[in-house]
Amino acid sequence: MRTFNEADLISLFSALRWTVVLVALALACGGPLALLLALMRSSRLAPLRWLAAGVLQLVQGVPLLGLLMFFYFGMPVFLGIEVPSLVAVGVAFTAYTAVFLGEIWRGGIEAVKQTQWEAAACLGLTRWQQFRYVVGPQAFRMALPPTVGFLVQLIKNTSLASVVGFVELARAGQMASAATFQPLLVYSVVAAIYFTLCLPLTVWSRKLEARLNGAR
Amino acid sequence: MALVEIRDVHKSFGDVEVLKGITLDVEKGDIVTIIGRSGSGKSTLLRCINALETINGGEIRIEGERIAADMPNLRQLRQRVGIVFQAFNLFPHLTVERNITLAPVLTGKIAKDKARDLARDVLARVGLAEKIDAWPEQLSGGQQQRVAIARCLAMSPHLMLFDEVTSALDPELVGEVLKVMEDMARQGMTMILVTHEMGFARTVATKLVFMHQGRVWEQGKPAELFADPRTPELRNFISSVK
Amino acid sequence: MTLNFSQLWRYDDLLLHGALLTLLLTVIAAVAGTLIGVCGAVLVRGGPRPVRWAIRGYIEVIRNTPALIQLFIIFFVLPSLGLRLPPFEAAAVALSIYFGAYAIEIIRAGLDAIPRAQLEAGECLGLTRWQVFRHIVFLPALRTIYPSFTSQFVLLLLGTSLASQVSAEELFHTGGFIDSRTFRSFEVYAVVCAIYFALVMAFKLVFAGLQRLMFRWPVRR
């Protein structure tokens, strides 16, 4: 047995890299899918709306932990090959991000008045142009505060990747805790790191929200 | 003894003195109309009479009883004084009937099984008997305001306060509310009302009060004040609202 | 691709038991968390300054750290405070504290959204403060917070799966146990996910039904 020392701290911070990688991956892959889902849900074609709504109900209806297990154990079953845990975990967080962000962005799109679509249509814009130049920018403003809020959820929830053995911050904490038998100290440090990461984003999201409400 | 005695009442919000020594008597059966520019303190005075605001100086007595925001029987006092606001303030989650009967039942004024009769009764007085089961949101502004009046009437108040009750209404709906108030006046209800309806002030009121910069600038019989305003402020005001 | 669910059926009563424990955990945390939420919301709006700060601090800490880490900390803190709780109880405490922080924010927003004029209208009719709250504030406030409160509840239901990480017995933990017996990991977790999904859908239905029953009055759009 040994006490928690600088080396442990360094290993925590180097594991933090993987937390960041995971967040970046989830946003990079989940973001475009989220936009697709949001657009499908505001589509004029009913089957597209139903499909998007179904995906949403499904993914939001199971625990993130379950989603992780599903892809971690499922990808080898379906693909027939072992995949690195980063891939399995990345896919799970992509699905998670796509669905939650998609819902937030749909809210943003719906908050823009229907008359804006109509006004843009009257100018002869295509449906995509209506979104790209008229509705999208307004929706973006509305959806930005909750989007930043979701980023906080995402960062916190990457801690669940530890469950399938992916070494990010939370997992590194578990390992340090097991090595030092100082769980309280180690987990407090881990919590402090997450807190330092998340608090500024929370504050920023709140400021954006206040500004938006003030502007209305 | 006057029904309402207001003696040298002062009221400040922070450093700003909004009422600067108001003195006013309201006799039983009086219809007192308060007019004046926006910001002259009319609403504040009404709110002080009902102890929604705490006064900083002077005193207000209703039926001889000195009122204060911290008085022990404030609730009993409020049951005797009805107030109707510009914004109706009906309870959106209660039907018209429940809006009216909520307070009489909760304060033990009336038994639960008599409540619907009471609601029907006061609604008839404001001409809305058929709306007893409607939701507030389903009514027009004028109808909502009449329900708000009926809600007060159900408490059988000795005094009614009205704060610009027609100001939020579309012009074509003003008449129906004024008519209800005229009926109440005819039946002898003591009323203090703030209004911009000069016709009502001229014909129905027994007393006209012109407030200016937190003071009672002029008061007297409506006909006399309208015909012969003594101060330039009242003269300007009358000509500006015509 | 070979899927084999046949081995799992032997464990149906275990799964049912796990699902019931998950429900129990959810209800305990929801009730305790809502109590925290109500008290916290009232105090954060009108309590003495140090209390308000303490509550704000609590909310920020809980909302800006992972629930999993909170669970670990509480799991290891309680014994050092002389409280030796079994995993399930410790998880219930952690989840209550977690849900409470979100509940405070939601309930506070609901109370803030009640127009002052509604309170005054009630006061002017001679009602007591309690009567004003009970008959005038409560239902409209509940309606305002209903969507966010119920979706937070669903997140809590799903979040109870974290308790498996401190070996508290609930559905996800049961899944792990069956996995260790059958080695059909994918099938086990697929079934576990399906049960969570069924629970979530059931709650959503109940919430929608309650909403219809409780909030009948029309609102202006």
Ligand SMILES: Nc1ncnc2c1ncn2[C@@H]1O[C@H](COP(=O)(O)OP(=O)(O)O)[C@@H](O)[C@H]1O
């Ligand atoms: N709650 C309050 N806090 C601060 N100032 C107030 C408040 N209520 C009213 N005032 C101020 O008191 C003055 C008189 O207001 P009010 O009685 O509403 O006037 P009126 O009804 O004659 O238009 C105004 O300048 C207003 O801004």
Ligand SMILES: [Mg+2]
């Ligand atoms: Mg006013």
